[in-house]
Amino acid sequence: DLDRFKSINDSLGHMFGDRVLVEIAARLQRCLRQPDTLARLGGDEFVVHLHGADRQAAARAAQRLIDAVARPVTIDQMQFTLSASIGIAIYPDDGTSLDELIQSADTAMYQVKERGKGHFRFYQPQMNADLLQRVQMDHAMREGLQRDEFVLYFQPRIDLRQRAVPACEALLRWQRPGHGLVMPGAFIGVAEETGLIADLGHWVLRRAVAQAAQWRSSGRPLQVAVNVSALQFARPQFVQNVAEALRDFGLPAHLLELELTESILIRDAEEALAKLQALAQLGVELSLDDFGTGYSSLTYLKRFPLHRLKIDRSFIAVMPEDEVDAAIVAAIVQMGHALRMEVVAEGVERAEQLQRLQALGCDHCQGFLFERALPPQALADWLDQRAAELVARCVADHP
Ligand code: C2E
Ligand code: MG
Ligand code: MG
Numbered sequence: 001d002l003d004r005f006k007s008i009n010d011s012l013g014h015m016f017g018d019r020v021l022v023e024i025a026a027r028l029q030r031c032l033r034q035p036d037t038l039a040r041l042g043g044d045e046f047v048v049h050l051h052g053a054d055r056q057a058a059a060r061a062a063q064r065l066i067d068a069v070a071r072p073v074t075i076d077q078m079q080f081t082l083s084a085s086i087g088i089a090i091y092p093d094d095g096t097s098l099d100e101l102i103q104s105a106d107t108a109m110y111q112v113k114e115r116g117k118g119h120f121r122f123y124q125p126q127m128n129a130d131l132l133q134r135v136q137m138d139h140a141m142r143e144g145l146q147r148d149e150f151v152l153y154f155q156p157r158i159d160l161r162q163r164a165v166p167a168c169e170a171l172l173r174w175q176r177p178g179h180g181l182v183m184p185g186a187f188i189g190v191a192e193e194t195g196l197i198a199d200l201g202h203w204v205l206r207r208a209v210a211q212a213a214q215w216r217s218s219g220r221p222l223q224v225a226v227n228v229s230a231l232q233f234a235r236p237q238f239v240q241n242v243a244e245a246l247r248d249f250g251l252p253a254h255l256l257e258l259e260l261t262e263s264i265l266i267r268d269a270e271e272a273l274a275k276l277q278a279l280a281q282l283g284v285e286l287s288l289d290d291f292g293t294g295y296s297s298l299t300y301l302k303r304f305p306l307h308r309l310k311i312d313r314s315f316i317a318v319m320p321e322d323e324v325d326a327a328i329v330a331a332i333v334q335m336g337h338a339l340r341m342e343v344v345a346e347g348v349e350r351a352e353q354l355q356r357l358q359a360l361g362c363d364h365c366q367g368f369l370f371e372r373a374l375p376p377q378a379l380a381d382w383l384d385q386r387a388a389e390l391v392a393r394c395v396a397d398h399p
Helices: 005-012 014-030 056-072 098-114 124-145 188-194 196-217 230-234 238-249 262-266 269-282 298-303 313-317 322-338 351-360 376-394
Strands: 037-042 045-049 073-074 078-080 086-088 119-124 152-160 165-177 180-182 223-227 256-260 285-291 308-311 342-345
Touching: 005 014, 014 056, 014 124, 037 262, 045 086, 086 098, 098 119, 098 124, 098 285, 124 165, 124 188, 124 196, 124 238, 124 298, 152 376, 165 196, 165 285, 165 376, 180 230, 188 196, 196 238, 196 256, 196 285, 196 376, 223 285, 230 238, 230 262, 238 256, 238 269, 256 262, 256 342, 262 269, 262 285, 262 298, 269 285, 269 298, 308 322, 313 322, 322 342
Parallel strands: 086 119, 165 223, 223 256, 256 285, 285 308, 308 342
Antiparallel strands: 037 045, 073 078, 152 165, 165 180
């Protein structure tokens, strides 16, 4: 399957598109041997039958085809480059009829498309299972949202200077019937793929704001941080949704923090900037989650109205043993401070890590050393009964 062929058709017309297909077909034909067969299935999809080839020969042929497609095309002084995604199925393991073989190759080809295009992949029986599982999981999540199966847990965030607990992060859990408590790692990925994450995130936002408002009215003002996915942020009504949630539950904006990822800021930076400014205007606090794992571009750190940087827990996990990662953490803390942001360390599990982070001037921290994410009532109990003593014991007076 040719990648992004539709844009050639759409921009240059079908007549032009046909000429491109003829050119590509000729190139593909030149890659094959006499006993092989090339056919066009329709649109920009081709099928090649390699006669008597094993896996190695199939892989070599696939690479030849990909390279042939990737050479620049010139038609009527127009020059452009195409790419192709290829799925490979082998007789008789992946199918014994033509239909079965083509379906298996198709499944493998779609996996290539999903993972960045321009490559080839062999079919694996697991792929169909994956696909089916994802379809089922998506369906179960949609039902779960209707049936109120999702819950929020809250992990405290400790202010190392004030030696206090000013905030917590809302983390999604799914009480899936027959599966127990399912962690986000098992379902957020599918929800991102199918787009359900936007609805799910909207539910999280409202639920978290409602919880923060309830804590506040019971005399315990605690800021709640909510993770926002790129798809949810991209919705035109996102800022309005945030404003509505605050208004509906009567929560002062500063008690809500939104955790964004770098992909949100990279994608359509101008629009992201306008939205972040509108959110900051509302009084909502903004933090950049999982910092250090993505582009970590200084340009947008400077431009966007961010209050906090959250250093990804992968850097903290290897501290203090790994000197390089410790140096990266030190650099992030300094950079964050230079840009007038607070720096939060995630995933702090050991006392040595905390000591080192304090010495580096890190402002806040979160992690199992203090507490895991808890249901709302359990977090309230923890705050009342354990937090003060634990923080006093763990957090050094004079770092
Ligand atoms: P995150 O936003 O980076 O959240 C922190 C994750 O680190 C949480 O995992 C938390 O339980 C875990 N964690 C905290 N302290 C420690 C520690 O000391 N050691 C270790 N090993 N882990 C620690 P969780 O709850 O499984 O969430 C995983 C990810 O799922 C989150 O990463 C976030 O990206 C995503 N997620 C969770 N809830 C939501 C949500 O409501 N919306 C969206 N879009 N994503 C969510
Ligand atoms: Mg987070
Ligand atoms: Mg994080």
